[in-house]
Amino acid sequence: MIEAVVLAASVFLAVLGLRLGLAPSLASIALTLLLLGRRLELGALPYVGPAMLDFGGYAGVFVAATALLGLAVLVYSKEYAEHRGLGNWFYGVMALYVIALELIPAFDNLIYVFVAMESAVVTSFLLIYYFGYGDRARIGVMYFLWSQIGSIAFLIGVALSGRYAPPYYLPFLPAALAIFGLLVKMGTAGVHFWLPYAHAEAPTPLSALLSPIHVGLMSYWLLALLPRTPLPANAIAIYGAITAVYGSLLVFRESDIKRALADSTIANMGLLAAAAALGDKEAVVLLFVGHALAKAAMFMVSGIGITTQNERRLGRLRLDPWSFVGSALGLVALAGVFGITLLGKAYLALSSPPPLAPLLYVALFATAVYNFWLFDKLYKAGKASATPPLAMALPMLLASIAPYALLFAPWI
Amino acid sequence: MDLAPLLPFIAAVVDAWSRRGVGAIASALAVIALTGLGDRLLDLLNFVFLLTAVYSLWYMKNAERAGWYWAWLDAFYGSMLLFLTSNNWLWALAGWGGLDASSWALILTYKDGDELGAVGDGRAGRFARWLWMPSDSALRAIATVELGTAALAVGMAIAAAQYGPEISSWRALQPAAAFLIMLAAFVKSAQLPFTDWLMTAMSAPTPVSALLHSATMVAAGPILLVRLHQALEPYWAYAFIVGLITAAYGGLIALWQREPKILLAASTASYLGLATAFSVSSPAAATSLIVAHGFAKASLFMAVGEAVHERGTRFPEGYSLPAKAAMALSLATLLGFTPAGAEAKGLMPEWELAFSALTAGYIGRLVLGARTEGGLTPLSAIALIAAALALSGPPSAPDLLWSAALAGLALYKPPRLEAMERRLYLPELFAAAGRALAVVAVAVGRLDLRLDRALLRAPSAWLALSRGIAGLDKAVDDALHVGLVEAVKKLSSRLASIDVQVYAYAAGASVLAVFVALMLL
Incomplete structure (x- = not known):
């Protein structure tokens, strides 16, 4: 019962944040941390059946990563929001968005999962539509439409299966639809076109959650559902590895740091899709958390550039000493050269069948190298004279150090 | 995981803030106290790192990015310790990756435009301009070594799936795993055709080179092969051939290099080539060679580094007497006249004498071909101590035949040969490969743009x-x-x-x- 009260209170605080701004929004996300390790039975609904919210176990890792990164991003967003003159309700919608994201892995009933996905899409759509950059209205609608293609395919697939609660089972056609929906929402090769627009033009604090957390969470359900389908897992793993190579190569075309980071997300979603397809729980969680932290740190670096220099172009965006350190740590972690992403890549290799080895080798190499090209661009632009506000620098540094610190965590 | 490899990472955090090497020195001493003496590779690492850290106290005293330097130097040490002491493949791989990251970051210590961070003479080549700034060198290095790290991750995973996570329990490897693991070792130790990243890695401050070329990074390649020699036994010929070709290439081009640090880098490729060649077929010889070469090469870099630091140029024309003494002692080690050198030499076939002659030629170029100027400084004193560490092994009498290598001193002034000075144009090949990759990336980017436009x-x-x-x-x-x-x-x-x-x-x-x-x- 206490779980329901805590969840209701965090939603209430987030709603309060729409009016009062940062403080209640922060409190709202902080409160959700109390739910970690807990369960909440929701009872049965007609047609939909029983449902449960599980904030512990394997899902708990995803929930914890989402909540903690959500907190860091919200702290970071204060200066950014002030710089861009965003209204108070920005914080409230951000908090509601984080709560919606936390519910995606927590629900065990697929219809509720769909509802959580849609809540996350609606809140993020609002943030892009009202607070984004450039042609934000058009890009917001583009994001919304692509998300709906994914969500609706997922819903139809799930509905056709008729098995909403565990143990899931999806026959071929429903499975194909549901998995297609998840892949669209992950932005894997061929259905990725929306991702660079949406993630680059979203307000940067949102990008720091949208890019690593939102799309990455789909891998949780890919992992949970794929073994319960007759779909060829190896083929999806190959497709994932191809996506990793393709997305990595796309980075080299970019002249905008946020678009480059968005392309990098496509590449990392490829690795996650491959890990999920191979049923490797360790690889999925390590790659998800490693990518989430490092990518968030890098989006924060881009936000610092926007706030202090009004600049996001590669070759023009200069790094201050803090961002220099944060970028080096963030990109090395993102590359998987050191830190928990490296372990994630190793686990992925461990669970791969030998015939996949050549393609996986290329994928691991490709997903590493572009990060150093990106750093080279930032490095060559020279040193920034402006110092970032502490509220921006600190979360950025914490996010960039975390993939290394976690390497020495006892449970790893 | 043991406590010892964790200490340098803690030191990295301390040194990043303090911008001094106190954490580095303390962690090295603590690791020596924890691990004790006796393991030769560990001793090599611990003592070379300790000396490098002390050396850096002077060398990096007024460096702009001192915090950056010390933190990554500590991480470099910690990564090598992790690699050396881990029997679990995941930790060994983490150490291996940490070496990549740290070396990349250390190459970036100097800023683009700093004379001491540049490599090359600026001449225009077909595909590349022969002048590499730290950012170019760092990108070249990491783009090459990642070819090896990705290979190691996949190769070790195949082996771990077959035999379990403990490296020591691995036996006959499948061809795919063996190929990938050997590829990783070749790339790490700068074997052909992956050699040139090591030359431009000279953009890093000299103490980094002293560490990178002796006890860490490049040494990890043959050490990996030595650790897996039983599992790789059927494939010993590949290591032997690649190693020997690289040894010849490195030894020969070293004779014609104008920059002393590049000369020493080419020499490293040569000696690591020899270590690679014997790593699978004769692991004891390879280990002894790694140890002897490690002390000698650390000392050589430290001796050259003194002049580079004092005169602020990459092309010093003279060295102090103590620095030359350190060079001479290091040469003696490489030719087999010190206990550590004699042990390595005694385990290798006699035809290795040819490489010793080349060594005498290029080290002779530093000792005989440059002026003697200046007296004892802390830097040359540390170089001497590093060279003297090769005296610490069990005494063994050198073979008189080995002194024939001294005839190689005659090569210290070789005639001009453009192709050799240009390192047989390997950097051009590297630049051409980079351009080819860029063309692929551009093609994919254009394809994606077309599809995107169609969708729009x-x-x-x-x-x-x-x-x-x-x-x-x-x-x-x-x-x-x-x-x-x-x-x-x-x-x-x-x-x-x-x-x-x-x-x-x-x-x-x-x-x-x-x-x-x-x-x-």
Whole structure:
């Protein structure tokens, strides 16, 4: 019962944040941390059946990563929001968005999962539509439409299966639809076109959650559902590895740091899709958390550039000493050269069948190298004279150090 | 995981803040206390790192990025410790990756434009300009070594899936795993054709080179092969051939290099080539060579580094007497005249003498071909200590035959040979490969752009479809709600305009017709 009260209170605080701004929004996300390790039975609904919210176990890792990164991003967003003159309700919608994201892995009933996905899409759509950059209205609608293609395919697939609660089972056609929906929402090769627009033009604090957390969470359900389908897992793993190579190569075309980071997300979603397809729980969680932290740190670096220099172009965006350190740590972690992403890549290799080895080798190499090209661009632009506000620098540094610190965590 | 590899990472955090090497020195001493003496590779690492850290106290005293330097130097040490001491493949791989990251970051210590961070003479080549700034060198290094790290991750994973996570329990490896693991070792130790990243890695401050070329990074390649020599036994010939070719290449081009640090880097490729060649077939010889070469090469870099640091140039024309003494002692080690050198030499075949002769030639170029100027400084003193560490092994008498290598001193002034100075144009090959990769990336980017543009036209197609449907809908709508109504209206008014008598006649005629019909029936 206490779980329901805590969840209701965090939603209430987030709603309060729409009016009062940062403080209640922060409190709202902080409160959700109390739910970690807990369960909440929701009872049965007609047609939909029983449902449960599980904030512990394997899902708990995803929930914890989402909540903690959500907190860091919200702290970071204060200066950014002030710089861009965003209204108070920005914080409230951000908090509601984080709560919606936390519910995606927590629900065990697929219809509720769909509802959580849609809540996350609606809140993020609002943030892009009202607070984004450039042609934000058009890009917001583009994001919304692509998300709906994914969500609706997922819903139809799930509905056709008729098995909403565990143990899931999806026959071929429903499975194909549901998995297609998840892949669209992950932005894997061929259905990725929306991702660079949406993630680059979203307000940067949102990008720091949208890019690593939102799309990455789909891998949780890919992992949970794929073994319960007759779909060829190896083929999806190959497709994932191809996506990793393709997305990595796309980075080299970019002249905008946020678009480059968005392309990098496509590449990392490829690795996650491959890990999920191979049923490797360790690889999925390590790659998800490693990518989430490092990518968030890098989006924060881009936000610092926007706030202090009004600049996001590669070759023009200069790094201050803090961002220099944060970028080096963030990109090395993102590359998987050191830190928990490296372990994630190793686990992925461990669970791969030998015939996949050549393609996986290329994928691991490709997903590493572009990060150093990106750093080279930032490095060559020279040193920034402006110092970032502490509220921006600190979360950025914490996010960039975390993939290394976690390497020495006892449970790893 | 043991505590020892964790200490340098803690030191890294301390040194990043303090911008001094206190953490580095303390961690090295603590690790020595924890691990003790006896393991030769560990001793090599611990003592070379300790000396490098002390050396850096002077060398990096006024460096702009001192915090950066110390933190990554500590991480470099910690990564090598992790690699050396881990039997679990995941930790060994983490250490291996940490070496990549740290070396990349250390190459970036100097800023682009700093004379000491540059490599090359600026001449224009076909594919590359022969001048590499730290950012270029760092990118070259990491892009090359990642070819090896990705290979190691996949190769070790295949082996771990077969034999379990403990490296020591791995036996005959599948060809795919063996190929990938050996590729990783070759790339790490700068074997052909992956050699040139090591030359441009000279953009890093000299103490980094002293560490990177002796006890860490490049040494990890043959050490990996030595650790897996049983599992790789059927494939020893590949290591032997690649190693020997690289040894010859490195030894020969070293004779013609103008920059002393590049000369030493080429020498490293040569000695690591020899270590690689023997790593699988004769692991004891390879280990001894790694140790002897490690002390000698650390000392050589430290000796050259003194002049580079004091004179602020990459092309020093003279060295102090103590620095030259350190060089001479290091040469003696490489030729087998010190206990550590003699042990390595004694385990190798006699034809290795040819490489010793080359060594005498290029080290002779530093000792005999440069002026002697200046006295003892802390830097040359540390170089001497590093060289003297090769005396610490069990005494063993050198073979008189080995002194024949001293004839190689005659090579210290080789005639000009453009191709050798240009390192047989390997950097051009590297640049061409980089361009080829860039072409692939551009092609993929263009393909994606085309698809993207096509999709962006989708709303227009959608709009056209929607307009078509709307037009059809309007046509049906008009037909139903306008056309039909009008027709009914027209018909109605037409019918209304006819006189009532006509309807009466028509009705009467109809009744009559029905009546007649019924009658007839």
